Amino acid sequence: MAQITLNALAHTYSPDPAGPKDYAIRQMSHVWQQGGAYALLGPSGCGKSTLLNIISGLLEPSDGEVIFDDRIVNALPPEERNIAQVFQFPVIYDTMTVFDNLAFPLRNIKTPEAQIKGKVEEVADILDLTPLLSRKAKNLTADEKQKVSMGRGLVRDDVSAILFDEPLTVIDPQLKWKLRRKLKEIHQRFNITMIYVTHDQLEASTFADKIAVMYEGQVVQFGTPRELFETPAHTFVGYFIGSPGMNFLEVTLTPQGLAFGTLPIPVAPALLEAARHSGSSNIKLGIRPEFIEVSEAPGDETLAVEVEDVQDLGTYAILSFRIGSAAFKARLDEGVSPQGPRAHVRLPAEATHLYIDEYRVEVTQ
Numbered sequence: 621m622a623q624i625t626l627n628a629l630a631h632t633y634s635p636d637p638a639g640p641k642d643y644a645i646r647q648m649s650h651v652w653q654q655g656g657a658y659a660l661l662g663p664s665g666c667g668k669s670t671l672l673n674i675i676s677g678l679l680e681p682s683d684g685e686v687i688f689d690d691r692i693v694n695a696l697p698p699e700e701r702n703i704a705q706v707f708q709f710p711v712i713y714d715t716m717t718v719f720d721n722l723a724f725p726l727r728n729i730k731t732p733e734a735q736i737k738g739k740v741e742e743v744a745d746i747l748d749l750t751p752l753l754s755r756k757a758k759n760l761t762a763d764e765k766q767k768v769s770m771g772r773g774l775v776r777d778d779v780s781a782i783l784f785d786e787p788l789t790v791i792d793p794q795l796k797w798k799l800r801r802k803l804k805e806i807h808q809r810f811n812i813t814m815i816y817v818t819h820d821q822l823e824a825s826t827f828a829d830k831i832a833v834m835y836e837g838q839v840v841q842f843g844t845p846r847e848l849f850e851t852p853a854h855t856f857v858g859y860f861i862g863s864p865g866m867n868f869l870e871v872t873l874t875p876q877g878l879a880f881g882t883l884p885i886p887v888a889p890a891l892l893e894a895a896r897h898s899g900s901s902n903i904k905l906g907i908r909p910e911f912i913e914v915s916e917a918p919g920d921e922t923l924a925v926e927v928e929d930v931q932d933l934g935t936y937a938i939l940s941f942r943i944g945s946a947a948f949k950a951r952l953d954e955g956v957s958p959q960g961p962r963a964h965v966r967l968p969a970e971a972t973h974l975y976i977d978e979y980r981v982e983v984t985q
């Protein structure tokens with residue numbers, strides 16, 4: 621078992637990189653602690669598989685170091701890193717029994733048969749595979765096969781970490797939640813560092829204690845599901861996490877303060893100072909739909925807005941509205957249902973974040 625440290629890691633597939641856009645992984649430094657349950661979350665093409673392959677040793681990084689505990693492993697081949705990898709599609713031997721599939725990694729390292737039996741039975745038990753041990757793998761269902769794949773990662777006591785690359789893609793939706801719960805249980809029981817790659821925020825937040833959100837080859841935030849929701853560090857996190865995602869308003873800096881067109885936008889003095897000092901013209905305000913307060917009548921600090929649509933989603937509704945040319949969404953409390961073309965909204969200061977050059981400005985009030 622190991623703590624995995626990435627030190628100034630970068631990777632390009634180009635023989636002659638001209639700039640950051642030629643890098644699949646752009647300069648990242650991170651520590652994945654021993655025993656942690658992590659998710660690596662991001663859209664297609666952001667570099668998740670590249671990063672996983674660098675950790676497992678299938679790919680050597682162009683720059684930086686991969687360190688297991690305090691040993692640099694850049695030059696070590698996958699088989700010497702003791703990393704188990706579970707892929708989208710089950711990797712098992714169809715003609716072998718479930719028992720022999722689970723025993724395979726142990727036989728490979730010449731473990732005595734008596735020890736193999738105990739370990740295989742323990743892993744089969746936790747994955748509910750015991751009744752299937754003598755069955756040929758080719759007769760199993762897709763989810764049973766994927767459980768065998770996971771089991772093969774778990775049988776060795778010497779694995780440094782288990783990397784899951786979208787492991788539930790082929791699993792029936794009804795069984796997904798069951799397997800996710802199983803993975804959580806396994807993590808608690810075996811205390812192994814686990815990194816779970818997915819583009820699905822629900823999968824990431826149900827599995828992981830901490831999520832690394834990747835965007836264009838960078839980890840733009842490494843935090844708990846709650847931190848990603850409440851204080852997105854980057855506009856991409858705001859947009860990607862949550863449904864619907866965060867609202868953004870592009871504002872300008874005027875001598876009087878921040879403004880959207882001719883509409884003054886009041887913000888805390890420390891945030892205004894930060895905007896003034898940044899020298900940037902890329903300034904946005906972000907607020908999640910859940911934190912916008914909507915009322916049918918005007919009140920303190922409310923803005924009158926044009927209602928575009930109210931979408932009833934059963935247990936809640938989403939209001940679409942405009943502030944000038946900017947489109948917004950707000951989650952409506954039960955009982956609030958604006959009638960007619962106008963509504964009144966308040967954007968509470970404590971839930972409104974300032975983004976300069978796409979990163980959240982943090983100030984201590």
Ligand SMILES: Nc1ncnc2c1ncn2[C@@H]1O[C@H](COP(=O)(O)OP(=O)(O)OP(=O)(O)O)[C@@H](O)[C@H]1O
Nearest residue numbers: 633643644662663664665666667668669670671819
């Ligand atoms: N072997 C390769 N040669 C050249 N470019 C590659 C190679 N593999 C990946 N890339 C590029 O590197 C970037 C990151 O790809 P990667 O597969 O790591 O992303 P990903 O987040 O895992 O995406 P997906 O979820 O679609 O698998 C992409 O721009 C991709 O086109």
